[in-house]
Amino acid sequence: MKAPIYKILLLEEDTALIRKIQQLLTLHNYDLITSTTPEEGMYMSRQFKPDLIVCGVKLRGGSGYHFLMELRNDPTLQHLPLILISGKEGKEDMRMGMNLGADDFLTKPFKSKELLMSIKSRITRFTVFNLQQREKKHTTIVSMPVVAPEIHSKLSKTELRIMQMIAEGLSTKEIAQALNISIKTVENHRHNISKKLNLTGHNSLIKYAIRNLQQQYRILS
Template sequence: MKDPIYKILLLEEDITLIKKIQQLLTLHNYDIITCTSAEEGIFMSRQYRPDLIVSGVRLRGGSGFHFLMELRNDPTLQHIPFIFISGKEGKEDMRMGMNLGADDFLTKPFKSKELIMSIKSRLIRFTIFNIQNRDRKHTTIVSMPVIAPEIHNKLSKTEFRIMQMIAEGLSTKEIAQTLNISIKTVENHRHNISKKLNLTGHNSLIKYAIKNLTQQYRILS
């Protein structure tokens, strides 16, 4: 008898890689849904309710980090097991991905067996979790912001709001439009935030925001 068919959502900007992984997983009796952008990924997640998600770090029109953040902030999707796949430069990506709640992280090039074993392991663990909790009459998943104390202590309300928007993936232009201020003003705020938090280097503020403005989840019975 064949194993049950699980539904897997696969997000990756590389169409060639999508086809290879899709072919592999189909051979192992998985039902595969594919897309290339974070926006489409959220839509597909809500429409098809996959049992597991495999996502690249680099996606069209965004990043896998921002996709994962939106997924974990949606009470109807935040429980889905999540596996990141990334290029050789994956050490920083791995640390950030795991901080955001990824369940596993595979660095390209990875072996087919590694991906299959990771998927099976996450699905088995999630199935056991569901069995253990299916008899609970009331189960609530609550999110608890993980915010470094220095952020609130050192930043003004406006600076903190801008930090949140940076963590959500908004560009300087989008932040300016949302807050109805000039791009120059946003750039000044970003400079001041970096200075207050002793951040240096390209993209250091973005990495800091994503790492420190994340969510943890607790299941309440």
């Protein structure tokens, strides 16, 4: 077996889920370390410098939101990609997580394939940064919104802007205010976007926007 390439920190209070994720990630050659509390999670983040963090919303003695806020306020750790896991599906939980800086949001129960794909996508985006950190080169991180070419080809400029605002966690009312258009117009745009991207189901557009229009990071030496 090849040596693990990437180190992942898992923060979760559910021991059964910890075992399930541990088996899954070990099988796919990830090096996993685990914690159940926000305090220990911060210590492990500083000690082991993981390549990615998977964090439950509910933790022992605190919450994943508090951990995420502390992580994003630490200059040495704020770049780390984080996938937030919630026990319930709700727009408010998702918006809260994304507004605090989560890179993806999964709802229990989720399929193993969903977690693996999310991990692979997030790690791919940060590979350049992680490699340069290991080599201890001086780097400057520039955050840049990135839109996949296939999305560009299907949506108008206004629809792309609305997609970006959805990914940033803005509500329909907030988007309408920012663009100086009616709520009904925003709703029509959301409907048209979903139709063009073949999206169906509750919160499907929000999830798609979050997973496909997240900020990427360009590294300047």
